[in-house]
Amino acid sequence: MATLNDMEPASRRFIERYPFPDLGKPPIAPLKTQPEKARVALVTTAGLHLDTDRPFSSSFWLSDCSFRVIREADYFVDPGRLVVSHTSKEFDRSGIDRDINVVFPLPRLKEIADAGLVGSVAPRHLSFMGSLPRTGDLRKRTAPEAARILKDDDVDLAILTPV
Amino acid sequence: MCNQTAGLIARALEEVGITTVTLSLLKEVTSKINPPRVLEMPFGFGHPLGNPDDREGQTRVLQTCLDLACQAREPGTTWKFDP
Numbered sequence: 001m002a003t004l005n006d007m008e009p010a011s012r013r014f015i016e017r018y019p020f021p022d023l024g025k026p027p028i029a030p031l032k033t034q035p036e037k038a039r040v041a042l043v044t045t046a047g048l049h050l051d052t053d054r055p056f057s058s059s060f061w062l063s064d065c066s067f068r069v070i071r072e073a074d075y076f077v078d079p080g081r082l083v084v085s086h087t088s089k090e091f092d093r094s095g096i097d098r099d100i101n102v103v104f105p106l107p108r109l110k111e112i113a114d115a116g117l118v119g120s121v122a123p124r125h126l127s128f129m130g131s132l133p134r135t136g137d138l139r140k141r142t143a144p145e146a147a148r149i150l151k152d153d154d155v156d157l158a159i160l161t162p163v
Numbered sequence: 164m165c166n167q168t169a170g171l172i173a174r175a176l177e178e179v180g181i182t183t184v185t186l187s188l189l190k191e192v193t194s195k196i197n198p199p200r201v202l203e204m205p206f207g208f209g210h211p212l213g214n215p216d217d218r219e220g221q222t223r224v225l226q227t228c229l230d231l232a233c234q235a236r237e238p239g240t241t242w243k244f245d246p
Contacts, residue, residue, distance in 0.1 A: 001205050002188050020167070020195035027177040028199040028238040035229045043172055045165040088165070091209030099215030108212075108221045118229065128172065130165025138168065143175035151179050159228050160173050160185040160198075161211050162165035 007090055018133075031157060033119070038156040040113070041122035043146070045130030046096065046103045046163045047086030050074060055085035056129040063134035065142045069149070070125045075106055088131045091163045103161050122155045130162055170196030184228040186211045187241075200231050201241040213246060220246060 004012045031038065047056050049068035057064035075082065082104070084096060095102040106125065113121045126146050132138060150158060166189045173183040177199055184200045187193035188211055193201055204211050204224075213220045224244060231242050 001190065001203055002207050004189070004191050006207070015164075015192060020192075023174065023197060026174055026197050026199040026238040028235075029177045029180045029182050030236075031182040031232045032180075035233060038229075038232075043169070043176075045168045045172075088208075092207065093209060095210035095215045101218075101221045102210035102212050102215050105212055105221050105225060108218070108225055112222060112225055117226065128168055130168040132164055132168050135167065135171055138171055139175070143172045144178075146172060147175045147179045147181065150176060150181055155181055157182045157184070157229075157232050158173070158176050159225070160169040160183060162169040162186065162188055163209050163211065 011090055033156055035118055036116060037119040039120045039122050039154055040109060040118050041150050041153070041155045041158045042104060042106060042109065042125040042161065043128070043158050044104050044126075044161045045128045046161065047084055047129045048082055048104055048127040049085065051081045051083050058085070060131055061133060063132045063137070064129050065132060065135070065137035067126050067128045067142055067146055070127055072106065072121055072123055072125065076110075086129060086131065086163065088163070103163055122150065122153050124149060124153055126150070164192070166192040167196050170198040173198040182232050184231050197239055199238040199240070200235045202228060202231055203241060203243045205244060205246055
């Protein structure tokens with residue numbers, strides 16, 4: 001597992017001084033169905049989007065809290081349309097460039113759905129820019145909006161993948 | 164900050180009744196946000212599911228997420244992924 005010591009000194013100092021919110025005990029929603037019947041979605045913070053989507057802002061301080069929808073159908077028609085616009089310098093992009101499953105395992109998820117290990121793959125998956133020093137808009141607006149989209153799609157389980 | 168963002172989204176999804184499993188690459192940050200179910204990954208930044216083209220390993224990550232989603236009873240449950 002990575003540690004703060006693996007980060008560039010400036011990034012490490014930023015996190016060490018960052019005023020993390022005091023959120024208290026987390027909410028917990030038990031899985032309401034057996035995995036074999038569950039609908040599963042992916043939510044990544046890798047800044048992925050289709051090449052026709054508006055890229056995420058390249059400004060770290062602007063904190064672009066928007067998200068992009070990645071439809072399963074679009075992805076499987078042409079996986080090459082998925083691109084990364086993430087501002088962080090901290091992660092190695094070579095893995096994503098070679099195999100999208102290292103951060104957005106939609107092909108693996110479809111395989112286990114086809115094998116009957118999960119009920120179905122959600123029609124819509126979501127991607128955010130993870131480098132957000134200011135999270136107010138995320139917490140107040142875009143994360144609840146994302147939750148509504150997945151709820152509308154009857155998603156039972158979401159797997160979140162940071163980079 | 165990706166680990167903070169993922170944890171905050173997870174909490175929003177749980178608020179509307181969607182079960183979540185959050186992978187973590189940096190527990191110093193994830194622990195501050197305290198999402199309900201965390202799978203700590205022994206990999207570096209940029210590839211939370213491990214090495215590219217490791218089909219078996221990537222599938223095991225997803226299966227472990229399913230197990231964690233089914234078995235966690237308490238908010239804040241954290242497992243370590245064994246590669």
